[in-house]
Amino acid sequence: MDIRKKIIVAAVLALSLSAGAQNVSDLIVSEVMPVPDSTSLIDGYGAKTGWIELFNASQGTVNFGGCFLTDDRSDLQKSPISTLDRSTRLGPRQSVVFYTGGHNDNGTYYTSFIVRPGSTVYLVSNDGRTIVDSLQVPSDIPVSMSAAKFAHDNKARIFDEIRVSSPTPGSYNAGGSRETGAHRMGREDPHGWILTMVAVSVVFLALMLLWWLFSMLFRKKDKTPKPSRAKGLTPEVAAAISMALEAEFGSEPVAAISMALHEFLNDTVHDNESFIITINPSATSQWAQKSLGFRRSPR
Amino acid sequence: MEQILDSLRQFWEFTGFYNCSWQNLVMIAIGIAFITVAILKEWEPLLLVPIGFGMIIGNIPMFPGLNIGIYEDGSVLNTLYQGVRQGWYPPLIFLGIGAMTDFSALISQPRLILIGAAAQTGIFGAYLLSLALGFAPNEAGAIGIIGGADGPTAIFLSSKLAPDLMGAIAVSAYSYMALVPVIQRPIMIALTTKKERLIRMPKPRQVSQKEKIIFPIVGFLITAFIVPSGLPLLGMLFFGNLLKESGVTKRLANTASNALIDIVTTMIGLTVGCSTQADKFLTGNSLKIFVLGLVSFVIATTCGVLFVKLFNLFLKEGRKINPLIGNSGVSAVPDSARVSENVGKEFDPNNHLLMHAMGPNVAGVIGSAVAAGILLGFLG
Incomplete structure (x- = not known):
């Protein structure tokens, strides 16, 4: 294999590896409710506590067993999540709630710390070092309200807006209007020229890449039998x-x-x-x- | 006696004669016309016969509530129709197409891939026109894909973007695919000079088995990374081709290219035909869709031929491409390639264009799947 082929193969492999496989990096800290009141969620021991919600923003199942939750950046392994619990596999676009009663030994879904207003909740990868996501709770958050991340992109993949709102533990944090792609294109490109230009370019790009790659890979001699x-x-x-x-x-x-x-x-x-x-x-x-x-x- | 008459009257009200409307009769007549054309002219018989008979089945007037109609939940036809509504059938057909397709023509002359891209312009031309005619963007995208001349892709995309228009879109796509020789020939002649029609292309080189095996893998990686939304179609197409070319999965390739595709083609044709119930099909929109479908085929053919002429400006003498293969960029495999061969032979009986035309033809299959993925990504 000559150097040109090696480069092409390496590029294809790198492209494959760089693609977002479904892993803990797809999880987000989607909602935190620090100060409960009488109407708040009750944990498995009958106590009304605050809670942290994690959301799987990917289209694949993610196992969060072995990850960590913490509110202290200097102690990223403060509250470990059990690796032995089989229920730690979170389905696509699903969420899970952790009670923040301060007793990690109560079970898989309990943290060893209590979330306070003004603190930041971190989700740490199972290597114990990499911060996957975080959410800062406003210091002036009212009782029984939560800080939640909302998505405004069409596919609800980028949760870029944090709002204080009524808590919705375990359910999808819908953003503003969930308009379809067709509605958006109807609004932004009523005559269709933008989509046409983009689509034609992409079709050409895809097939030109194929042309280029195969011309490069198999440029060598004609093997037709003489x-x-x-x-x-x-x-x-x-x-x-x-x-x-x-x-x-x-x-x-x-x-x-x-x-x-x-x-x-x-x-x-x-x-x-x-x-x-x-x-x-x-x-x-x-x-x-x-x-x-x-x-x-x-x- | 009165009870007997009452029962007879009740039975009469159940019959098709009582519930019949002129729209049902029109659709039944269209179904019979499809079957007639398929048998007498042999135009796409594998599709037009099931679709035509499906039209007849779907338009038998009946008393509603018997739970036998295609739009009644839980009926047999409705269950089979889910393969269309949920988009299972088209990828399975693509699996079979992949297992039947020899990409050698494309691999040996990669430059012909671009003709397959140029012919996809028909899709977007029809999209623009559909928007101008007042269709919503999702409907326009579903209508535009008729220009890809690819029935399974048209069904797949319309089931996702505009299920209500799917019957008209599918019937339109398959009808024009059957009419490819009629539509394309005059355009090809009109857009080319006699000198161009006589161009002899260099013989394609021989393709090794290794290249044939690498092609579906690399082809899939590139196209799927660029347009992940086309994954069901592209994945199945290239997977089927890998089964064929790997040489170690002959049984799977045989099943995919014979029994499986035959079963799915029967199901898809029949259920699409059944879905064209008069009340849903005989509308002004269907008429517009048929016109737009024809326009999209014309644009696709025109762009394919003109693209080759443009391409030739940059090619040296002896490397030029015969523009008569430009039409085969639409993915009606192998009909449009056959049109290239036949028209080419009209002007030079010894100039065989089929092997060259198969390159853009199969590139058109990839191109239309990519285009469908883009439309689904933007409009879904």
Whole structure:
């Protein structure tokens, strides 16, 4: 493999690896409710506590077992999430709630810290060092209200707006109006020229890339078999073989062989072929004979 | 006696004769016309016969509430129709197409890929015109894809973007695919000079098995990374081709290219035909869709031919492309390539363009799937 091919293969591999596979980096800290009141969520022990909601923004399942939650940037492994619990697999576009009662040993979905107004909640990857996402709780957040992230892009992938709102634990934080792509295009590109220009360019780009890549990868020699490869096989020899075969087997096989030889000698074979023809003449050519349908050992 | 008459009257009210309307009869007549054309002219018979008979089935007038109609939840036809509504059938057909397609012509002359891209302009021309005629952007996108001349892609995209128009779009796409020789020939002749029609292209080089195996993998990676929304179609197309070319999955390739595609084609044709119930099909919009479909085919063919002429300006003598293969950029495989061959032979009986035309033809399949992915990404 020459250097050019190596570069191309490396580029394709790098492209593949850089694509966002579904992993913990797809999780976001989507909502935090620090100060509960009598109407707040009750945990498994009957206590009304604050909570943290994580949301899987990807289209694949993410296992958050082994990750950490913390409100202290100097202690990223403050509240570990169990790796033994099978329920830590979070489905696409699903959310999960952690109670912030301060007792991590109460179960998988309990943190070892209590979230206070003004603090920042961090989600840390299972390496214990990489901060995946964070959400800062406003210091003046009212009782029983939550700080939540909302998405405003069409596909609800980028949760870029933090708002104080009524809590919605475990449910999707819908942004403003969820208009469809068609509505958006109708508004932004009523005559369709922008989409047309972009789409035509992308179609050309995709196919030009294919053209370029294949021109680069397989620029080398034409492997079409040349007549010189048929050493010693001349039309005269082929005719002699045909005549011998005809004398031996009749005219049908010879027609097939002649066609094959003709294609080979005239360089009209399209694909790589083995150039081996195997003919097993049948003992009888009366294919419709009833005796051929009989059992060999009648019972 | 009165009870018997009452029962007879009740039975009469159940019959198709009682519930019949002129619209049903029109649709049944269209269905019969499809079957007739398919049998007598052999125009796309594998599709027009199921669609035509489906039209007849779908337009048998009946008493509503029997839970047998295609739009009645839980009926047999409705269950089969889910493959169309949910978009299962088109990717399965693409699997079969991939397993049947030999990309050698394309691999040996990669420059012909661009003709497949140029012909997709028909899709976007029809999109612009549909918007001008007052269709919503999602409807316009679904109508535009008719210009790709690819039935499964048209069904896939319309099921996602404009399910209500799917029947008209599918019937329009398949009708014009059947009429490819009629539509394309005059355009090809009008846009080319005699000298251009006589251009002889260099013989394509032979393609190794290794290239054929690498093509579906690299082709899929590139197109899917650029347009992930085309994943169901592109993935299945290239997967089917890998089954064929790998040489170690012959059984799977055989099933995909024979039994599977036959079953799915039967189901898709029949259920699409059934979905053209008169009350949903005989509308002003359907008429507009048929006109736009024709326009999109004309634009696609025109752009393909003109693109080759433009391309030739940059090519040396001896490397020039015969513009008669420009029409084959639309992905009606292999009909449009066959049109190139036939028109080419009219002017030079010894100039065989089929092997060259198959390159842009299969590139058109990839191009239309990419275009569908783009439209789905923007308008979905």
